[in-house]
Amino acid sequence: MKLWVLRGLKKGMLTTKFPKEQPTQDELSRKSFPPTPSKVSDWERGRLICPTGAIQYDSQLAKSEIDLGKCIYCQRCSSAGFEFPETRDSTSALKATFATNGDSAYESDERLLFEKYSKLWKSFKKSFHVLMIDVGSCNACNFEVLNLSNPYYDFNRLGIFFTNSPKHADALIVVGALNKAMVDVLKRTYDNIPSPKLVISVGACSISGGIFQNTESFASPVRKVIPVDVVVPGCPPTPIQILQGLLIATGRIKTTESFVRAPTDIEETSEQEEEEKNEGSSSFKGVSG
Amino acid sequence: MLRKFVEQIVGASPISKAIQLSAVFKIAGEHDDDGRDNKEEILAIWADIENNKTILSLVPSVEELGRKPETLLLCQSSLSFLPLLIKSLYSTPGSQIDLDAHGLAEGYGIFTFLYGPVTFGVPEAGGFKFVTYGERIVKVAPTINFKRRGIEQSIVGMKPDEALLLVERSAGNFSASYSTCFATAVEDSLRIETPEAAKWIRAVAIELERIYNHLHAFAREAEAATQSVAANQVHALKERVLRLNAKYFGHRFLFGFNEIGGVKCDLSSREDREELFSSVREIAKEFSEIVDYFLSSRIFLDRLQNTARLSKEDALSLGAVGPVARGSGIDWDDRQSYPIEPYSDIFVPLETSNDGDAMGRMMVRIREVASSTVAIEELLDRLPAGKTKKGAGEKNAEFQSTLSFSATTTTSSLTQSDFSLCRIESPSGDLIQIVKLDKRGRIKSLHIRPPSFANWLSFAKSLEGNVFTDFQFSFESFGLSYADSDR
Numbered sequence: 001m002k003l004w005v006l007r008g009l010k011k012g013m014l015t016t017k018f019p020k021e022q023p024t025q026d027e028l029s030r031k032s033f034p035p036t037p038s039k040v041s042d043w044e045r046g047r048l049i050c051p052t053g054a055i056q057y058d059s060q061l062a063k064s065e066i067d068l069g070k071c072i073y074c075q076r077c078s079s080a081g082f083e084f085p086e087t088r089d090s091t092s093a094l095k096a097t098f099a100t101n102g103d104s105a106y107e108s109d110e111r112l113l114f115e116k117y118s119k120l121w122k123s124f125k126k127s128f129h130v131l132m133i134d135v136g137s138c139n140a141c142n143f144e145v146l147n148l149s150n151p152y153y154d155f156n157r158l159g160i161f162f163t164n165s166p167k168h169a170d171a172l173i174v175v176g177a178l179n180k181a182m183v184d185v186l187k188r189t190y191d192n193i194p195s196p197k198l199v200i201s202v203g204a205c206s207i208s209g210g211i212f213q214n215t216e217s218f219a220s221p222v223r224k225v226i227p228v229d230v231v232v233p234g235c236p237p238t239p240i241q242i243l244q245g246l247l248i249a250t251g252r253i254k255t256t257e258s259f260v261r262a263p264t265d266i267e268e269t270s271e272q273e274e275e276e277k278n279e280g281s282s283s284f285k286g287v288s289g
Numbered sequence: 290m291l292r293k294f295v296e297q298i299v300g301a302s303p304i305s306k307a308i309q310l311s312a313v314f315k316i317a318g319e320h321d322d323d324g325r326d327n328k329e330e331i332l333a334i335w336a337d338i339e340n341n342k343t344i345l346s347l348v349p350s351v352e353e354l355g356r357k358p359e360t361l362l363l364c365q366s367s368l369s370f371l372p373l374l375i376k377s378l379y380s381t382p383g384s385q386i387d388l389d390a391h392g393l394a395e396g397y398g399i400f401t402f403l404y405g406p407v408t409f410g411v412p413e414a415g416g417f418k419f420v421t422y423g424e425r426i427v428k429v430a431p432t433i434n435f436k437r438r439g440i441e442q443s444i445v446g447m448k449p450d451e452a453l454l455l456v457e458r459s460a461g462n463f464s465a466s467y468s469t470c471f472a473t474a475v476e477d478s479l480r481i482e483t484p485e486a487a488k489w490i491r492a493v494a495i496e497l498e499r500i501y502n503h504l505h506a507f508a509r510e511a512e513a514a515t516q517s518v519a520a521n522q523v524h525a526l527k528e529r530v531l532r533l534n535a536k537y538f539g540h541r542f543l544f545g546f547n548e549i550g551g552v553k554c555d556l557s558s559r560e561d562r563e564e565l566f567s568s569v570r571e572i573a574k575e576f577s578e579i580v581d582y583f584l585s586s587r588i589f590l591d592r593l594q595n596t597a598r599l600s601k602e603d604a605l606s607l608g609a610v611g612p613v614a615r616g617s618g619i620d621w622d623d624r625q626s627y628p629i630e631p632y633s634d635i636f637v638p639l640e641t642s643n644d645g646d647a648m649g650r651m652m653v654r655i656r657e658v659a660s661s662t663v664a665i666e667e668l669l670d671r672l673p674a675g676k677t678k679k680g681a682g683e684k685n686a687e688f689q690s691t692l693s694f695s696a697t698t699t700t701s702s703l704t705q706s707d708f709s710l711c712r713i714e715s716p717s718g719d720l721i722q723i724v725k726l727d728k729r730g731r732i733k734s735l736h737i738r739p740p741s742f743a744n745w746l747s748f749a750k751s752l753e754g755n756v757f758t759d760f761q762f763s764f765e766s767f768g769l770s771y772a773d774s775d776r
Contacts, residue, residue, distance in 0.1 A: 003582055004518050014525055026532055051454055074454055074545050133407055134414040136436035139772035140461025140542045142412050143505075147531075150524035164409035181435050182406065182414055189407055211454055215443040236461070236542065 014151045016240065019158065019247060023240045027152075045080040052204070052211055055082075069207040072235035123196060124170055124250040128160045130200075131169035131193070135186050135222070136212070137176025141203040141236040145173055148246075153239045160246055166192035171249060173242075174228075177205035177212035180219045190226045198249050201228045202242055204235045211235075398422055406435040411764060415771035424756045431745045437775040441735050449475040449549050452732050456722075459737065460773035461542050462502055465494040466715035467722075468547035471735075473629060474724040475549050477709040485630075485673040487551040492631040493668050494534075494543050495713065496661040500569070501530040502716035503654040503661075504576065506768050510651060511583075513761035514592050522579055526572050537565055551678030562669040573662040580655050593648040597751040597763035600645055609747040611718020611740050612657070613767055616650035618643040623714035635667045647759075647766035654768075715740050717768045741773040 016027055043057040054070035055077060075084055132145050148155045149162065163169050166189050178186065190199070199222075204210035206222045222228055232245035405416015416432035440459050444452040449471075457468035469491045476483050504527040511520035531541045538546040538554045546554050556562055583589055599609065604617035614621050622639045624632040640656040642649035713720045718740035727733040748767050755763065 007522070007578075007582075008518070011522075011525075026536075051451055072454070073540075132412060134412065134436065136414065136438060137772065138458040138461035138464075139413065139770055140458075140464070140544075143462060143542070146412060147524070147528060150528050151521050152525060152528045166407075176414070176436065177438065179414075179436050179438070181437075185406055185414075185435075211458055212438050216439045217437055235544070238541070 015154045015157065016152060018153075018240055018243060019252070027240050028238055042080050046077045046082055049076050049080050051076065052208070052213065067208070068233040069231060070204060070210065070213075071233065072204050072211050074235075124198070125252065126159055128170050128246070128250050129163040129168055130160060130171045130173050130246065131163050131166055131189075132173045132175065133186060133189055135174060135176045135182040135206070136179035136217070137203065137205060141175035141205070144236045144239050145175060145202065145242060147239045148243060153243060155243060155246065158243075158247070158252075160250075167194065169193050169197070171198040171200055171246075172226075173200045173202055174206045174222045174226075175202050177209050177215070178219045178222050178225065179217050181217070183219050183225060186222070186225060198229045199226055200230045200232065200245050200249055202232045202237060202245065204233055207231050207233060399427060403432070405432055411771075413771040415775075419757075421757060424758075426752050426755050426757055426760070429749050429752045431749060431769075433745070433771060434775055436771060440776050441737060444732050444735060447732050449479075449726070449730070449732060452735070453547065453549065454545075456735070456737075457544055457547065459776045460739070460741075460770055461544075462505070462770065463498065463715045463717065463720070463740075463773060465491070465498040465543040465547070466713045466720050468543075469495060470711045470713040470715075470720055470722045471724065472547050472549050473713075474709045474711040474722050475726070477711065478724055478726050479549075479730060481550050483550060484676055484678065486557075486675050487677045488629075489631045489668050489672050490552045490554065490556055490677060491547065492635075493556070493665055493672075494538055494546060495715075496665045496668070497530060497534055497538075497569070498543060499661045499716045500572070500658050501527050501534075502768065503658050504530065506654055506765055507576075507580075507651065509765040510593070510647075510762060511589070513765060514589050516583075516586070516589055519579060519583060523576065526576055526579075529568070529572055533565060533568055537561065548678070551676075553678070555677060556669070556672060557674070557677075562672065566666055566669050569662055569665050573658055576655075576658055590648065592759070592762055593651060593766070594644075594646060596647040596759045597748075597755055597766065598644075598646045599747055599751040601643075603750050604645070604747055609718075610743045611714070611716075611768070612650050612653045613718065613744050613747055615639070615641045616653045616766075617645040621719075623712050623719050629711065629713065631668060635664060635671070637664050647762050650766040717741055717770065717773065718744065737776055739773045739776055741769045741771070744769055745774065 016023060018027070043055065046055040047053075047057040049055075051074060052070045052072055054067045054072075056065050056067060073084075078084060132142070134142055147153060148160075155161075166172075170193075172190060172193060174186070190197075201207050201222045205212055208221050209218050212218050219225070223231075230245050230249045232242055234241055237245075399420060399422050401418065401420045403416060403418050405411075406414045408416055414435045416435070418430040418432060419426060420428040438459075440455050444455050447455075453468060453471060456471045457464045459467050472491075473483075475481075504523055508520045508523035508527060511517075511523060534543055535541045537556065540546065546552055556565070599613065599617050601618045603609075604614050604619055609617065609619070610621070618641055620639055620641050622637070624637045625639050638656075638660045640653050640660060642652050644652070710721065710723050719738075720740050721738040723734075723736045725733040725735070744767055748763070748769060751767075752760070752763055
C-alpha cells in the first residue's frame with residue numbers, strides 16, 4: 001500500500017496541460033499533421049494517387065481541395081508534391097482536427113448545429129458522460145478513445161466520463177466504418193440515449209468510410225444514419241484531437257477554426273448575466289433574511 | 290505425412306473435422322521425421338483446396354449436419370475458423386462459434402442470453418451467447434462477424450502496394466505483424482530482395498507492438514480487478530510505448546512504416562537506436578517493478594489463479610496459438626519454430642507456463658515483455674548497415690517494373706500457381722497469410738488466418754464451468770480482438 005503511494009509521488013505529474021496550453025510535440029503524432037496544399041505541384045497526380053479520394057480536383061470547376069474527413073495520412077501523395085510538415089507546429093495539427101475544407105456535406109448541417117448548440121451547451125458543461133460504440137473499426141480508434149482515461153490525458157479532470165449504458169449517456173462517440181450489420185444497432189443505441197444528446201464521429205472511417213469505403217460491407221458514412229455534431233478526422237486521431245472534439249462538443253473550447261462555429265460572445269454574455277442575476281437574488285435574500 | 294493427416298480428417302465427424310483441420314497449419318511449420326521442411330507440401334494441398342478438389346470432401350454436407358437450417362448455420366460458423374474456407378460460409382454477421390451446437394442446453398434453471406454487439410466490457414462490436422446455470426457458465430459461444438470488412442475480398446485485383454494499406458488496417462493493434470506478414474509474402478512471391486536492414490527494423494516494430502499489447506492486456510486485467518492505481522500506471526507505460534512508435538516509426542499504431550520492398554523509417558543513426566533502446570529498457574524495468582507489487586497482492590492473484598483453465602490436451606485439439614498455447618504448456622512460438630529472417634539470427638527465449646489458467650497466460654505475457662526487450666536490444670545493436678528500401682537512390686529497372694505494374698508489363702518469373710506463405714508471431718499468436726499473385730503482379734487471392742480466430746474455441750472451452758464474474762479476466766487474458774478475427 002505504502003509502495004503505491006510512494007511510487008505515485010515519485011512519478012510526479014504526467015497529465016497534459018492541453019486545454020489551457022497548446023499540446024507539446026510528443027502529444028501529437030507526426031501523422032496528425034495534414035498535407036499542405038500550398039506547395040502542391042500537381043493536383044491531378046495527387047488525385048490519382050490518393051487511395052481514399054481525399055484529394056479532390058476538377059480543372060473545369062477550378063476546384064482543388066483536400067477533404068480531411070477522408071485522409072488517412074498514408075503520405076502516398078508526397079510523391080506528387082504534397083508536403084507533410086516535418087516541423088511540429090501544434091496549432092496546425094489542431095486546426096486540422098475540425099477542418100472540413102468545403103465538403104458540402106459537412107457544411108449544409110452547420111446552421112442547424114449552430115441553433116442546436118446555443119441551447120445545449122450549458123447542460124453539458126460540468127459533467128459529460130460519453131458512450132463509445134464501435135461500428136466496424138480496426139481497433140486503433142478504440143485504443144485511442146480508451147487512452148483518454150490514461151494518466152497522460154486524464155479526461156476525468158475535465159468532468160468527462162465513460163459510461164456503460166446508453167441510458168446514462170450524454171454523447172455517443174462513434175468509431176469505425178459503419179458496417180451493414182451495425183446500422184440497426186447504431187440506430188437503436190442512438191434512440192436509447194435520452195435527449196439532449198450529441199454524436200461525435202471519430203476517425204476517417206466513421207466520417208467517410210476512409211480506406212474501407214469501397215469494401216462490400218460498408219453501409220454509409222455515420223452522418224447519413226444519425227445526425228453527427230462534431231467530426232474528428234484522423235487515422236486514428238490522437239487522443240489530444242479526440243479530447244479537443246469532446247471539448248468543442250461541450251462548448252468549452254471556443255475556436256473559430258473548429259468545424260462547429262461556436263457562438264462565443266453570445267454564450268459568454270448570457271452566462272455572465274445569469275450569474276449576476278443569481279448573485280443578485282441571493283444577496284437580496286440575504287439582506288431580507 | 291500431411292496428406293495422410295488430411296485424409297484421416299475426412300473420415301471424422303463434421304465438428305471435429307473443423308477442429309482438426311486448424312491443426313494442419315500448425316503442422317505445416319513442423320518438420321518431418323527426416324528433417325524435411327513441408328512448406329512445399331502444404332502449398333500443394335492448398336492448391337488442391339483452391340481448386341475445390343479437397344475442400345468439397347472436407348465441408349460437411351447438409352445431410353451430415355442435420356435437418357435444421359439453424360444448426361447448419363452454427364456448424365458453418367464453427368467451421369469458419371478454417372483459414373481455407375469458401376467465402377460464403379463466414380459472411381453472416383452475428384454467426385456464432387459454438388463448440389457444441391447439437392447439444393441441447395435446456396432444463397430447469399438454465400438461462401440462455403445474448404450479450405452484444407454493443408458490449409461494454411469489451412470495447413468492440415461483438416457479442417457472446419451465454420448459457421448459464423445460476424452463477425456458473427455452462428457454455429459460451431462468441432458471436433463474431435459484426436464488423437467484418439471483407440478485406441480479403443476487396444483487395445483482389447489491387448496492386449500489393451495499395452492492398453498493404455487495407456491489410457495493415459485489418460487489426461489496428463496488430464498492424465506491424467499484419468503489414469510485415471503481407472509484405473514478406475508478396476516479396477517472396479515477386480522475388481524482391483529486401484534489404485537486410487529493413488527486415489531487422491520490421492522485427493523491432495513487431496517487438497514494440499508485442500510490448501504495448503501485452504501491457505494493454507495486463508492493464509485491462511488490473512482494471513477488471515478494480516486495481517485502478519496499478520492499471521493507470523501500466524496504461525501510462527503503454528502510452529510511452531505508443532509515443533516511441535510515433536517518434537521512430539512515424540505512427541502511434543505503426544501504420545504505414547512498411548512498404549513492399551523495404552521500410553520507410555530510418556534507424557541508421559547509432560544515437561537514435563541507443564535512445565530508443567534505453568527508453569524501452571526503462572519501460573520494461575518499471576513494468577517489472579509494478580509486476581512485483583502485483584505478485585504480492587493476494588486479491589489480484591486470487592482472481593487470476595484457476596480462472597478459465599485450459600488443459601494442454603484441449604489447447605492442442607482446439608488449435609490454440611500464441612500466449613494462450615504457451616500458457617497451457619505448448620512450446621510453440623513462430624519466432625523459434627518458424628522463424629522469418631531476423632529471428633533465425635537472434636535469440637528469443639520461449640516462455641511457457643504449465644498452469645493453463647488466466648495467471649499462466651498472464652505470466653507468459655509478463656515474461657514476454659522482458660524477452661521482447663532483450664530481443665529489441667539485440668536487433669538494434671546488430672542492425673545491419675545499409676539502405677532500408679530497395680531501389681532507393683538507384684534506378685533498378687526490374688524492380689521498378691514490378692512495383693509500378695503498368696498494364697503491359699508481365700513478370701515472366703511469375704507462374705499461375707505461385708503461392709507464398711508467411712507466418713508471423715503477432716502479439717496474440719500465430720498469424721498466417723497466404724498470398725497468390727496473378728501474372729501482372731496484382732493480388733489474385735489473399736487468405737488470412739488471424740490469431741484471434743484460432744483462439745475463440747479455446748476461449749469458449751476454457752470458460753465452461755467458471756463463474757460469470759470471471760468472464761472479464763478470462764477475456765482479457767486471451768488477448769482476443771474482434772477486429773482481428775472479423776478482418
